[in-house]
Amino acid sequence: MSEQTSVVGSVIETVKTVVYALLIAGIFRTLFFQPFWIPSGSMKDTLLVGDFLFVNKMAYGYSYASCPSIKIPAVGLDIDAEDFxxxxxxxxxxxxGGDPERGDVVVFRHPVTGTDFIKRLIGLPGDRVQMINGVLQINGEAVALVDEDPFIEPFGLQGPQNSPTRCENGTVGPGADCIKSRRTETLPNGVAHSILSITDNGPGDNTRVFTVPQGQFFFMGDNRDNSNDSRFAQTARGVGFVPYEDLIGRADRIMFSSAGTSMLKFWTWRSDRYFKAIE
Structure with missing residues (x-):
């Protein structure tokens, strides 16, 4: 065999290995778990900007939304789940299909833009959901709330999107304490979780009664004054009701976390959040 033939054969084997690896990764991501980085603060303090987790796609079964989206802006690659x-x-x-439970933290496709969102499931089909002075009401009953120590973080820009922190104590300087009120909210099925707020009179703190249609769900962020969710009309920003088929999966556990603008900045890694269960 000539040296040239050997080189060609080696290249072919390398290409085959890469193709097989991509196929296996695609099947794994489509059927089982999808990686997800937390890009914004809408789920604080349950999820922080820079948390990395895997979405359990087996939890609710499979729909078109289970197919992967591949977006690499640097090379102009943008293949959506709908393309597949x-x-x-x-x-x-x-x-x-499996039934989501109230209180699940769910990744879903935005009904208008197709962007992946992560929020907490608050309203099931047939539920009546309303906010009154910052207190969640489900089917005419206020949820139980317990005051906790405030959530404090340094004021600044966070994550790759350079999202500014919002503070209950007003405008503070870079690095100063940014304070938010924190309470434990207990849903009717007993799921308890932390919520944050900076006011009880924000745009989403007093709403009409939302009656959740059959086959759809109502989602809210745990950082109540910094979340575009089902309280707001279904537009490119607001979410509105989310159809069953748009659910991607359930978020169960944080695998890794970095407080910096890049995961390569090891000094910003949050080791206390590795493998932390999502409640």
Missing amino acids: CGFAKGGNDRLW
Whole structure:
């Protein structure tokens, strides 16, 4: 065998190995788990900017939204889940579908833009949901709230998006204490979780009564005054009601966390959050 033939054979084997690896990774990501970075502070303090987790796709079964999206802006690659599986969209059903539970932290596709969002499931089909003076009401009953120590973080820009922190104590200087009120909220099924607020009179703190349609769900962020969610009309920013078929999966555990603008800045890693269960 000539040296040239050997080189060609080596290149072919390398290409085959890469293709097989991509196929295996694609199947794994489609059927089992999808990686997700937390880009914004809408779920503080349950999830912080820079938390990294895997979304359990097996929790609710499979729909078109289970297909992966591949976005690499640096090379102009933008392949959406609908490009792969758009033929399955529109039935609002799922293969081996499972029922989400109130209080689950869920990754879903935004009904308008298709962007991946992560929020807490608050309202099930048929529920009546309302906010009154910052207190969540479900089916006419206020949820139980317990005051906790305030959430304090340094004021500044966070994450790759350079998102500014918002503070209950007003405008403070870079690095100064940014304070938010923190309470434990207990949902009707007993799920207790932390919520943050900077006011009880913000845009989403007093709402009409939302009656959740069949086959759809109502989501809210735990950082109540910094979350575009189902309290706001279904636009490119507001979420509105989310169809069953748009659910991607449940977030169960944080795997890694970095407080910096890049995971390569090891001095910003939050080791106390590794493998932390999401409640």
